[in-house]
Amino acid sequence: MAAPRPVPSFDPAHQPLAGLAGVGARTADKLAARGLLTLQDLWLQLPRQYEDRTRIAPIRGLQAGQPVQVEGVVEAVERGFRYRPMLRVALGDDSRATLVLRFFHFRPAQVAQFRVGARVRCYGTPRPGQHGLEIVHPSYRILGDDERPGLGDSLDPVYPQVEGVGAATMRRLIGQALERLPGHDVLELLPSAAADAHGLPTLREALLTVHRPPPRADLGALLAGTHPAQRRLALEELLAHHLSLRRQRIALQRHGARPFDVPGQLADRLREALPFALTAAQQRVYDQVGRDLRQPVPMLRLVQGDVGSGKTVVAALAALLAVEAGTQAALMAPTELLAEQHLASFRAWLEPLGVRVGWLAGKVGGKARTRALADIAAGEVQVVVGTHALMQEGVEFRGLGLVIVDEQHRFGVHQRLALRDKGASGGRVPHQLVMTATPIPRTLAMTAYADLDVSAIDQLPPGRTPVQTVVLSAERRPELIERIRAACAEGRQAYWVCTLIEEDAAKPSSAAAGSGARADVVAQAAQGTFEALGAALPELRVGLVHGRMKPADKQQAMRRFKGGETDLLVATTVIEVGVDVPNASLMIIENAERLGLSQLHQLRGRVGRGSAASSCVLLYQPPLSQMARQRLATMRATGDGFVIAEKDLELRGPGELLGTRQTGLAAFRLADLARDADLLPAVHAIGEQLLRESPQIADRLIERWIGGAARYAAA
């Protein structure tokens, strides 16, 4: 954390809100509870959306889900009790149609207002009701006999709700704060070329526009969040977040790290022993990692590489540098299955070199655990492979120099840091290597991972033939039996992946119990498919893995498949991450329309790992949604994880793509990484310029956009 900057008291940005008319101690507390402490916080309290009261819509022709302003005459009022008190008001207008206003909470005085014949102007979102469209709890106003209030000439901003402060008060306070908005010279922090280059307004103009859209503003753009004023704010907000991550990185690098200043003989010996040569991409990334590890500052590098691109061997080479430098390396994987596979590779590769590899997972208990912990603490093992168990209390390393985290998207940032902290001593922290098979688009990576260096293994080992992908309706399931039979007759193996099934869709999935039930349902489906396929293909040896099996049974089933003892493996998505069976050449995925692009891509990556031509069949339940259709078409069109990531970003947006857990990015006030993605190169360029030329401006930007939120989080 940077030292607190003395705040000049004349800076209007930092004036406390108590100075505003109508803000007493109680209101000030309520505002403070939401991180709103200063005028600046109010300037940046941006509208979530807008209400369009510039026109009155005829009731005939209203559409469900489209917010509108309506004016009409009360035709009937009905007060009733069905389960709870209810008031229904039928409103008619010149279009000779009726709209129902429905209230569940109301006072007697309100009921009295709605006399038949009274004229009402209201605003809300119509939904289908029992008798045509209705608006539940509209905002409304009863008009006097001759009262003809003018229409608004601009959009009304709708602000995020602050508990205990009404919407009208909020609007008024923000209005007052805006009266004190300083001039451009004081307010502006961006280099003038920055916004100009994109044809964007100044911050002052942008703030005034989004809070008080002028009559001629492009309403459509404002509602869509693409107005230049909104883009100007998004640019600055993204910049502030980018700078904050870069600052965190700079702070990390104030720590020292042990430089692995070694010739790399162990790594060279491994390379000679491998049955293959590194691809150019593996070589390049290994060089980058090697350079980082020889520095006295901690490496923080993300290696992105498609499934099968060969990240593991790069990790092993890095671990050998750590060992040669006399430190320990730890490799953490998100599932036991994956960790075991890494253990097998590491043992096969490292033990012939005299390097001792330890193992720690949740299921290691009793004496075995005590011994494992003792070996780690005494430095008896130089490399430790494991799961989350590595981060638990009681695990003490003896000089942890390198932390490797596989499939980073499965872990939160905090988990990664927890492991890092295990190695912290004497002002030094371990180097960190993070690996992911879920590539994210470059522009996004630059912003979302501004605290990491990013490398890409963007090439597959030679001899792999691309996986041929077919999309089939589930009705054609029977044809697949023959396909499996043919593949296995050639000595190949096949996967059949069962995912969510239809009945399960109705079940709640949010509660823990719900997801447990879901796993049961999927397990049952897998069991059923296992039995059906076994009956249809009596000559084949069929295996089964699902999440409800005991870990030992799961491992056993995987091992048998890997060892060629089973021909066909029926599985749930537990096989998703990292499992390597090069002889498998056919993958069938049921209900593929239910899965996201990156998950499909991961699953498909289980085949095409050997030299045989492989195929992947995506079975879907018609009818397909537009989105699902596009996803499946993308899967058919490309096998490139980076292209798929770009498409995933476009279709789903970055929140889902990144998972809020794994990015350091907090929630944005206004920016949207997908919508505003084209601004990211500028964000990056301006950010680097500021850090170089005027770091104090960078600090002020961070304080402006994130400072309040950080105070809130700390409170």
Ligand code: ADP
């Ligand atoms: P991932 O990047 O998905 O973790 P792995 O590290 O599991 O990929 O590698 C996939 C397979 O490719 C493994 O069997 C591995 O031994 C093999 N492999 C890795 N690098 C090469 C290479 N340069 N040439 C040939 N095979 C390789």
Ligand code: MG
């Ligand atoms: Mg892997």
